[in-house]
Amino acid sequence: MSRSHLTRWIRALAAACTLTLAATATAAATPQDRTTPRPDQTAAIVDASTLPxxxxxxxxxPIPFGKYLASRGNNAPASSPTATPAADSDATDLRQECAEHAEAAKTARGxxxxxxxxxxxxxxxxxxxNLQGSETLGRMWFDVWVxxxxxxxxxxxxxxxxxxxIEVAPVGTEDATxxxxIQSFSHSINAGKSDPNPQVTAxxxxxRDETLTGWHTTxxxxxxxxxxxxxxxxxGNHQRVNATVTMTLGANSPxxxxxxxxxxxxxxxVRFDYAGAVAGKYKGTVFTEARVELVLSLSDDAIKESTRHIRDAQQYPERTFPSWPGKTVPGKDEPLHRLINREEQxxxxxxxIDTCHDVWGxxxxxxxxxxxxxxSSTHEGANAGNDRYSARLIDGDDNEAGGRRLNSMYIANRILDGDPFYVKVTS
Incomplete structure (x- = not known):
């Protein structure tokens, strides 16, 4: 939200509050009255964004929960907002980068x-x-990190x-402690995308179901x-197990x-596998929703011809062979998929090579x-049957260097047969 929009929102909220208070001043309940719903009322915890x-x-x-505890004579230790159980540089760096990608980080997949x-x-x-909307008992703010x-x-x-x-704003005698x-994790296995006998050990x-004090302390x-x-x-069996780990977030009050x-x-x-040398390390685990990119630079002298070829195929397919009206070549916005079978490669x-001979002799x-x-190591290669490919003569050393870059990307990202990836060309 821009500063000007935020200022207008604050002014509107202040005006709304002023009007509401003026309209209800003669019949306002005391704070003590408002903390306990009447027997005919039902109280609930709801997302603040759903309320006017x-x-x-x-x-x-909002009151920082540590300060709230201190005001009640509780000397619980202050929590550490940055420490993690695996308090190493990787976790610290990931937290910093996560904060820099706030919009994506707050989604369900993060x-x-x-x-x-x-x-x-x-x-x-x-x-x-309460569900009638006439009484509010409190408010809590907090951040969830995963x-x-x-x-x-x-x-x-x-x-x-x-x-x-954690921050709180209890009303009257409501006790935020x-x-x-509650955080509750579960997992499921996609048997259709797994190899035989897939298993996950939870x-x-x-x-974890804790009071705010428990979360604040630990x-x-x-x-x-x-x-x-x-x-x-x-x-023929990579022992792949494709699974999904899910968390349900809850909150309640007496x-x-x-x-x-x-x-x-x-x-x-998440995917577990035991694919062997084709994946680099013989076994491992990956997050399957990650976007994998092979990034190649036109400024890289070692692969400048092969990179220019890919750039032309993606952006100017009319410059490439075989040539046909409306030709498009995948890899930029449409993913490629690794191919392991040697005969198909x-x-x-x-x-x-037949195309190169036809065009250049x-x-x-x-x-x-x-x-x-x-x-050739993708399912979208020249023999896919749709002519959505390009063949071009380039320097042999350049061609071989480009192949090594591709293989390194496969290994670094644990790309198995059928796994998607994209190719990005930079200047």
């Missing part, structure tokens, strides 16, 4: 940095009120979870999900008949090689 501004008039002054790191930082603003770490070389995914920056926040504890906890394997590479519950407040797609390569005895895009 005038119903938030008495709830706009900001996914890579196939091995993800992060959610989601703010909450909840109000305890740092995800998948491991290349181990079939394990870890989630460092926390509730931080009795308010609770952590012993998957639910804001962090960690969950580790693993998957068993046979201990060896199996022909004075609330209806609790707040957000199913799917966080979700994480050879078929892609042979089809591209015999180039044997030269330093030139036939470069194909999409790559």
């Amino acid at each position: 501004p005038e119903q938030l008039c008495d709830l706009g002054k 900001w996914i940095k890579s196939r091995f790191e993800s992060c959610q930082k989601k703010p909450y603003d909840l109000v305890l009120r 740092l995800g770490f998948a491991h290349d070389g181990v079939r394990k995914a870890e989630y460092a979870v926390s509730v931080e920056n 009795k308010w609770r926040i 952590p012993t504890t998957t639910t 804001p962090h906890w960690t969950l580790t999900y693993t998957s068993p394997d046979t201990g060896k590479v199996e022909t 004075n609330a008949d209806s609790s707040y519950s957000e199913v799917g407040a966080f979700h994480s797609g 050879d078929a892609n390569r042979d089809r591209a 015999n180039y044997e005895g030269t330093r030139l090689q036939c470069d194909e895009y999409p790559f």
